[in-house]
Amino acid sequence: MHLDRRALVLGASQLVLLAGLAPQRLWAGQLQGYPFTLGVASGDPWPDGFVIWTRLAPKPLDPGSGMPMQAVQVSWEIAEDEGFARIVQSGEAFARPELGHSVHVEVGGLRPARPYWYRFKVSGELSPAGMVRTAPAAGARVDRLRIGVAGCQHWENGFYTAYQYLAQEPDLDAVFHYGDYIYEHWSQRVCPKVDKQPVCVRDHVGDEIYSLDSYRRRYAQYKSDPDLQAAHHAAAFLSTFDDHEVDNNWANLIDEKGTPPEAFVLRRFAAMQAWYENMPVRKAQFPRMQDMLAYRRLDYGGLLRIHLLDTRSHRTDQVCMDGKRKPCPPDMHVSRTMLGDAQEAWLDQGLGREARWNLIAQQVLMAPFDRRKAEETLANHGTDNWDGYRPARARLVDSIRRHRLTNVVVASGDYHKHFAGAVPVRDEALDGEMAAVEFLTSSISTGGNGGPVAGVDTLLANNPHVTLFNNQRGYQLFDVTAERWKTDIKVLDQVEERGGKLSTLASFAVTPDRATLHRA
Numbered sequence: 001m002h003l004d005r006r007a008l009v010l011g012a013s014q015l016v017l018l019a020g021l022a023p024q025r026l027w028a029g030q031l032q033g034y035p036f037t038l039g040v041a042s043g044d045p046w047p048d049g050f051v052i053w054t055r056l057a058p059k060p061l062d063p064g065s066g067m068p069m070q071a072v073q074v075s076w077e078i079a080e081d082e083g084f085a086r087i088v089q090s091g092e093a094f095a096r097p098e099l100g101h102s103v104h105v106e107v108g109g110l111r112p113a114r115p116y117w118y119r120f121k122v123s124g125e126l127s128p129a130g131m132v133r134t135a136p137a138a139g140a141r142v143d144r145l146r147i148g149v150a151g152c153q154h155w156e157n158g159f160y161t162a163y164q165y166l167a168q169e170p171d172l173d174a175v176f177h178y179g180d181y182i183y184e185h186w187s188q189r190v191c192p193k194v195d196k197q198p199v200c201v202r203d204h205v206g207d208e209i210y211s212l213d214s215y216r217r218r219y220a221q222y223k224s225d226p227d228l229q230a231a232h233h234a235a236a237f238l239s240t241f242d243d244h245e246v247d248n249n250w251a252n253l254i255d256e257k258g259t260p261p262e263a264f265v266l267r268r269f270a271a272m273q274a275w276y277e278n279m280p281v282r283k284a285q286f287p288r289m290q291d292m293l294a295y296r297r298l299d300y301g302g303l304l305r306i307h308l309l310d311t312r313s314h315r316t317d318q319v320c321m322d323g324k325r326k327p328c329p330p331d332m333h334v335s336r337t338m339l340g341d342a343q344e345a346w347l348d349q350g351l352g353r354e355a356r357w358n359l360i361a362q363q364v365l366m367a368p369f370d371r372r373k374a375e376e377t378l379a380n381h382g383t384d385n386w387d388g389y390r391p392a393r394a395r396l397v398d399s400i401r402r403h404r405l406t407n408v409v410v411a412s413g414d415y416h417k418h419f420a421g422a423v424p425v426r427d428e429a430l431d432g433e434m435a436a437v438e439f440l441t442s443s444i445s446t447g448g449n450g451g452p453v454a455g456v457d458t459l460l461a462n463n464p465h466v467t468l469f470n471n472q473r474g475y476q477l478f479d480v481t482a483e484r485w486k487t488d489i490k491v492l493d494q495v496e497e498r499g500g501k502l503s504t505l506a507s508f509a510v511t512p513d514r515a516t517l518h519r520a
């Protein structure tokens with residue numbers, strides 16, 4: 001058996017983690033074109049390193065993305081400077097056909113709280129370079145962190161102009177991606193109709209996706225976007241998934257079409273494998289047949305602890321047939337668990353005062369939200385977000401209060417709206433005491449241009465704990481110091497044509513001693 005030299009130096013146990021055994025059959029021919037069409041990415045920074053990622057795809061939309069069905073050796077470099085004059089680490093990795101020719105390298109042994117640049121090389125071709133910052137050392141004093149939040153990027157609904165702006169934000173430490181990185185829909189499924197014909201900004205390739213190859217091709221299409229690549233090249237992503245990485249509103253082993261669980265689990269596994277292959281995540285998130293460990297913690301010195309949740313894989317089914325069975329009053333919104341028992345206990349155990357701030361980074365709206373319109377007399381709550389899982393929300397609020405925490409910020413997505421508000425201690429007292437503040441980030445493109453919300457006054461009147469509700473596309477920026485948390489709400493004037501203009505709609509500040517929003 002052939003072992004590569006670096007692997008021998010590292011020893012057998014690290015070998016499996018970092019490089020794996022060298023394949024017996026390595027590709028030695030020429031690739032069919034430039035292999036780095038999907039860009040590069042980094043993720044999950046720790047004080048000593050991070051993951052760097054690429055996926056070789058000379059012909060992104062072709063079968064196998066135009067790659068030979070053999071392993072290909074790829075080299076990588078980490079430098080302390082943009083020009084790669086001071087290379088501090090380098091090595092070899094394998095892009096394997098089993099993993100869609102993706103490459104994940106977990107780099108360690110680096111210095112905390114500083115920028116690094118990385119790139120890959122294969123058969124004489126050089127990838128673009130990405131920049132990534134290591135996290136501060138454990139417990140270290142941190143002056144400031146800047147974390148972007150983004151998600152919901154339906155290819156057909158709009159351009160990714162928001163990412164172009166996010167990529168230019170100065171001093172980005174990381175980007176939390178809350179999910180809906182891809183959508184599973186068939187071509188033209190959700191586009192507005194003109195003369196009864198759907199008209200998309202740009203079309204999905206292919207039918208609804210079920211097989212591993214079709215998920216891979218969908219990621220390849222999305223990842224070919226230069227604005228999305230620019231965002232990845234600018235900062236580490238903290239990646240999770242919501243429903244559309246698999247199927248709309250899936251819940252554990254249940255989809256919304258009533259598919260037998262033993263059939264759905266195969267689709268879910270294909271989707272999770274493709275998610276792993278395409279995201280800059282660590283080996284701990286490697287897909288397994290029956291489940292996957294997607295929840296995890298990331299610490300930024302003594303300033304910020306991020307609890308990254310998985311609200312899909314372990315939840316109980318939505319109530320009222322995903323809200324389709326009416327009436328479905330709030331007292332029926334009692335689906336038992338959003339996180340599953342193990343993750344719930346893990347979150348409870350990890351919520352504490354280790355850091356100045358706790359960020360619960362997750363997918364769906366946590367605060368209660370009555371969506372009723374002016375003429376409606378009955379309350380109207382979602383069933384797919386925490387409103388459908390009231391017992392689970394009550395337990396989480398109880399956990400925050402038991403730990404006597406006033407420094408919890410919740411980040412969420414899914415709604416395709418910007419939302420700033422707070423999670424009340426009791427559902428019955430929406431203007432009473434708050435357990436945490438919540439910032440829900442609007443979509444990058446899903447829903448198209450957006451604009452004024454009809455009846456927004458009714459929504460805000462019925463939800464006094466909600467301060468801002470906006471239907472434009474964009475992202476949010478968390479600017480965090482020990483004294484205050486500031487959130488900028490960034491919106492685009494339009495996304496259905498290129499060249500959209502960005503503005504800051506509003507800014508909010510929070511102090512760690514009280515879960516209350518202030519205009520900033």
Ligand code: FE
Nearest residue numbers: 152180414446
């Ligand atoms: Fe979405």
Ligand code: CA
Nearest residue numbers: 242243244414
């Ligand atoms: Ca969703």
